[in-house]
Amino acid sequence: MRTHTTKVWLLSLFLAGCGSGQATNEDGETDSQDTTADVQFDSAVIGKPAKVTASDGLHLRTGPGTGYAIILTMPHGATVSVVGGSGGWYKVSYSGHTGWCDGIYLTPEVGGGGSSGGSTAVSQAIARAQSGVGFSYHWGGGCWNPGSSAHGACYGSCPSCSHSGTWGADCSGYVAKIWQVPGASALTSCSHPYSTYNFYNQHTHWSDISRSSVKKGDAYVHNSGGSGHIFLYDSGDRWGWVKAYEAKGCSYGIQHDTRMAYSYYKPIRRYGY
Amino acid sequence: MRRAFVVGGAAIFVALILMTLRSGGAHVVAATTPSSTSSSTASSSAAASAHGDKWKAPPARAAALPAAGSPGKVIISGGYGSADGQFGRRRDPESNPEGPMAVAAGPNGQLAVVDQVNRRILRYKDGKLVGSVAIGGDTVQDIAFARDGKMLVLDRLVDGNVQIYGADGKLANEVSLAGKGVSEGGGVTGVFSDDDGIYVERDHESVVRIADASGASDPNRPEMVGRPSRDGRLLLAAEIADAANGDVLVSASDRTSGQPAWKQPIHLGIPIVHIITLDSDAAGQVYLAVDVGHETASAPFTIYDEHILVARLGSGGAPRGMLSIPPLPTADESFRPITVDDDGSVYVMAAGDNGLAVTRYVFP
Numbered sequence: 001m002r003t004h005t006t007k008v009w010l011l012s013l014f015l016a017g018c019g020s021g022q023a024t025n026e027d028g029e030t031d032s033q034d035t036t037a038d039v040q041f042d043s044a045v046i047g048k049p050a051k052v053t054a055s056d057g058l059h060l061r062t063g064p065g066t067g068y069a070i071i072l073t074m075p076h077g078a079t080v081s082v083v084g085g086s087g088g089w090y091k092v093s094y095s096g097h098t099g100w101c102d103g104i105y106l107t108p109e110v111g112g113g114g115s116s117g118g119s120t121a122v123s124q125a126i127a128r129a130q131s132g133v134g135f136s137y138h139w140g141g142g143c144w145n146p147g148s149s150a151h152g153a154c155y156g157s158c159p160s161c162s163h164s165g166t167w168g169a170d171c172s173g174y175v176a177k178i179w180q181v182p183g184a185s186a187l188t189s190c191s192h193p194y195s196t197y198n199f200y201n202q203h204t205h206w207s208d209i210s211r212s213s214v215k216k217g218d219a220y221v222h223n224s225g226g227s228g229h230i231f232l233y234d235s236g237d238r239w240g241w242v243k244a245y246e247a248k249g250c251s252y253g254i255q256h257d258t259r260m261a262y263s264y265y266k267p268i269r270r271y272g273y
Numbered sequence: 274m275r276r277a278f279v280v281g282g283a284a285i286f287v288a289l290i291l292m293t294l295r296s297g298g299a300h301v302v303a304a305t306t307p308s309s310t311s312s313s314t315a316s317s318s319a320a321a322s323a324h325g326d327k328w329k330a331p332p333a334r335a336a337a338l339p340a341a342g343s344p345g346k347v348i349i350s351g352g353y354g355s356a357d358g359q360f361g362r363r364r365d366p367e368s369n370p371e372g373p374m375a376v377a378a379g380p381n382g383q384l385a386v387v388d389q390v391n392r393r394i395l396r397y398k399d400g401k402l403v404g405s406v407a408i409g410g411d412t413v414q415d416i417a418f419a420r421d422g423k424m425l426v427l428d429r430l431v432d433g434n435v436q437i438y439g440a441d442g443k444l445a446n447e448v449s450l451a452g453k454g455v456s457e458g459g460g461v462t463g464v465f466s467d468d469d470g471i472y473v474e475r476d477h478e479s480v481v482r483i484a485d486a487s488g489a490s491d492p493n494r495p496e497m498v499g500r501p502s503r504d505g506r507l508l509l510a511a512e513i514a515d516a517a518n519g520d521v522l523v524s525a526s527d528r529t530s531g532q533p534a535w536k537q538p539i540h541l542g543i544p545i546v547h548i549i550t551l552d553s554d555a556a557g558q559v560y561l562a563v564d565v566g567h568e569t570a571s572a573p574f575t576i577y578d579e580h581i582l583v584a585r586l587g588s589g590g591a592p593r594g595m596l597s598i599p600p601l602p603t604a605d606e607s608f609r610p611i612t613v614d615d616d617g618s619v620y621v622m623a624a625g626d627n628g629l630a631v632t633r634y635v636f637p
Binding site: 249253 | 366511517
């Protein structure tokens with residue numbers, strides 16, 4: 001039986017183990033530098049709006065590649081309508097023009113994972129975070145199956161740790177999936193598009209914010225001297241400690257716990273939250 | 274032989290560790306007066322109201338905290354590793370960095386360091402390692418002593434229990450966190466004891482009695498607001514009243530009657546990052562340690578001028594001085610990095626890049 005699902009595949013950076021960066025070419029489009037892997041893009045994005053997240057704008061081209069002519073540059077935050085995709089490039093409509101752009105700089109507004117904005121998107125992000133609690137820590141991983149009792153297990157000391165089972169995430173894979181960046185993907189679709197280096201040093205789908213403005217759905221990230229961690233802010237308590245969602249480490253797995261957010265962590269917010 | 278090596282290398286480790294700290298020892302804090310007494314009072318009142326507290330905040334006295342402080346003295350130090358005299362550390366690019374999670378002061382001048390990565394509790398007397406107690410897992414985060422020397426070890430996230438070790442270091446009992454009053458282990462913010470029982474704190478607000486003083490589980494699990502003081506007479510609580518303004522409210526209630534005893538607003542004069550600990554000594558003095566610092570006005574919004582202020586409160590909550598000490602030097606998570614002993618000495622456990630140091634600070 002033929003399913004109704006249409007698969008669109010987004011070629012995304014896959015930084016297993018992390019620490020590698022991504023480069024932006026002169027057209028403001030991403031050059032992949034590391035091993036790549038396909039990230040399944042939810043078919044529901046077709047025909048739906050998406051937002052431009054590239055801070056300097058995003059070229060709309062006549063074809064799916066940087067060799068095609070530029071029609072115009074869509075500004076950061078512009079809303080486009082996705083009409084198709086191929087190899088990580090999306091065919092979109094914008095301001096009366098139809099063309100192609102690099103999908104990594106689009107955030108589809110699907111299932112609360114996009115920039116639908118406000119409390120709904122944040123609530124859905126928190127729901128995704130909650131659904132991951134109890135699953136195992138998986139170095140370089142970023143997927144889980146809500147409701148499954150097969151949580152997987154982590155052994156040893158990372159990055160030399162080993163993992164058994166299908167599901168699990170490390171800290172950055174967990175937050176990327178919760179935030180649905182670079183684009184919407186099923187929780188069961190295993191991907192690891194960003195490392196703590198990316199979350200700390202880049203702003204492709206998020207921005208730095210002040211501690212005084214931190215709210216539910218934001219994240220605290222640290223990356224320095226070979227150490228890095230990121231956790232999602234759920235709430236704060238009377239001591240200023242953070243109730244966090246975090247893939248804490250191999251021995252701990254994914255937790256919902258109260259902890260201090262030291263000054264070495266900086267808060268960031270996903271665009272649209 | 275190994276011990277001799279450790280002692281011989283201690284001076285080197287101390288030097289290395291101190292080099293990693295952002296600044297030197299404690300310094301005297303000049304007498305401070307709230308710049309706006311009225312705003313401090315208003316903040317405190319608002320906080321009290323928000324928590325349904327019928328108490329009125331007393332006038333925010335110009336909390337002229339007397340100048341106090343003295344340089345700290347490193348009493349325990351060691352590098353990272355698993356040998357005697359070393360401490361376990363986890364640190365990689367994609368998980369929570371952590372060093373030893375907690376330090377606690379016990380009876381007779383004992384100190385205990387939770388070296389969870391190495392699955393052990395290290396016990397010290399007068400700065401010397403006198404014992405090591407093996408623990409079951411590597412996810413323990415807190416420890417407290419009972420007055421009779423029992424060690425109460427909290428694993429809130431994985432095993433979900435409090436492990437009770439006798440003064441001889443043998444496991445006597447394990448009490449599950451799950452049950453009435455504790456809906457989620459991750460919400461537990463500490464383990465405590467007094468002559469009546471063993472408690473876990475929930476969200477820095479109230480404690481649940483999970484066992485009696487002998488360590489036997491309490492099926493009734495009654496709750497009290499606040500954490501037990503060391504002298505057994507008070508239940509203590511603290512909350513940030515106004516983080517930007519540097520206002521904290523500390524309150525105490527009578528342990529026996531449950532009636533409010535005193536409430537003291539404290540104006541620190543600098544924005545608050547978070548409260549680190551609330552502790553007490555055998556004389557009933559209360560100690561509040563707060564991480565403070567300014568945030569830059571623009572991205573990436575880093576904290577500068579960061580330090581830790583330790584305020585001491587005496588009878589009735591009256592301010593009795595404040596210490597200023599260096600901030601924790603790395604992002605390594607710890608759960609109880611500051612503790613106070615019977616005599617009022619303040620111990621700060623700092624995980625530096627080259628090793629761990631426990632420094633003792635004394636109010637003059």
